[in-house]
Amino acid sequence: MQNVEKIIEILKKTVPEHPYRSHNPFHILIATIISQRTKDEVTYTVANKLFAKFPRPKDLKNASEEEIAKLIYPAGFYRQKAKKIKEVARIIDEEYEGKVPGDIDELLKLPGVGRKTANIVLARGFGKKAIAVDVHVHRISNRLGWVHTRTPEETERELMKIIPKKYWGEINSLLVMFGRTICRPVKPKCEICPIKEYCEYYRSHANSQSS
DNA sequence: AAAACGGGGGC
DNA sequence: GCCCCAGTTTT
Numbered sequence: 001m002q003n004v005e006k007i008i009e010i011l012k013k014t015v016p017e018h019p020y021r022s023h024n025p026f027h028i029l030i031a032t033i034i035s036q037r038t039k040d041e042v043t044y045t046v047a048n049k050l051f052a053k054f055p056r057p058k059d060l061k062n063a064s065e066e067e068i069a070k071l072i073y074p075a076g077f078y079r080q081k082a083k084k085i086k087e088v089a090r091i092i093d094e095e096y097e098g099k100v101p102g103d104i105d106e107l108l109k110l111p112g113v114g115r116k117t118a119n120i121v122l123a124r125g126f127g128k129k130a131i132a133v134d135v136h137v138h139r140i141s142n143r144l145g146w147v148h149t150r151t152p153e154e155t156e157r158e159l160m161k162i163i164p165k166k167y168w169g170e171i172n173s174l175l176v177m178f179g180r181t182i183c184r185p186v187k188p189k190c191e192i193c194p195i196k197e198y199c200e201y202y203r204s205h206a207n208s209q210s211s
Numbered sequence: 212a213a214a215a216c217g218g219g220g221g222c
Numbered sequence: 223g224c225c226c227c228a229g230t231t232t233t
Contacts, residue, residue: 031228032228033229033230034228035228035229036227036228036229036230037216037217037226037227037228037229037230038217038218038219038227038228038229039218039219039220039227039228040227040228042218042219042220043228073217073218074218074219075217075218075219076216076217076218076219076227077215077216077217077218077229077230078216078217078218079216079217080215080216080217080230080231081216084230111230111231112229112230112231113230114229114230114231115229115230116228116229116230117228117229117230120228132228134228134229135227135228135229136228172228176228179228185226185227186226212233213232213233214231214232214233215230215231215232215233216229216230216231216232218227219226219227220225220226220227221224221225221226221227222223222224222225
């Protein structure tokens with residue numbers, strides 16, 4: 001699988017950059033919680049509004065759940081998320097001196113933080129080597145034939161074997177954008193895909209379908 | 212293992 | 223009008 005590095009380099013030149021460029025770990029964490037089962041444009045809009053009003057853990061801790069819920073309303077799951085966001089802010093302010101922990105086990109203790117969210121915070125917020133597997137990474141890795149897996153955990157383990165470590169932190173952003181623009185869940189745009197020649201899915205569907 | 216949370220957008 | 227979407231938590 002020497003191709004993996006080549007494929008990633010092609011994607012890096014072709015795929016648009018991930019639009020959420022904050023490197024503030026707390027903002028990454030809260031924005032990622034908001035993003036769960038939510039379209040990303042909506043996520044950025046409401047996250048920016050939220051941080052404009054309550055930028056620091058201490059600010060969000062002191063905000064009311066109703067106030068938070070109102071600001072993130074369009075993202076859906078707003079009551080649940082508002083409660084989690086307030087509690088996460090409180091824990092970080094009171095138990096971690098206002099700093100998001102850069103450790104997977106500590107992150108997983110936070111409400112609303114599962115494996116995917118924790119890995120995104122580590123990768124994007126701290127620049128650590130962590131592979132965050134969401135539906136895009138899972139789908140695309142299987143389509144390409146990099147893995148043949150059923151669960152995200154399994155995908156994460158297998159990807160760690162075949163993706164060079166230097167790409168771990170950015171593979172999620174890259175594949176999410178690739179998945180949005182080209183390798184969509186339904187009707188992937190294989191005609192214009194820059195890596196179709198390396199794709200198992202494309203080879204097996206090359207004759208039968210184009211749309 | 213399945214249900215529940217949820218508004219917005221694509222078709 | 224139906225179905226899916228940067229998942230996590232509860233049943």
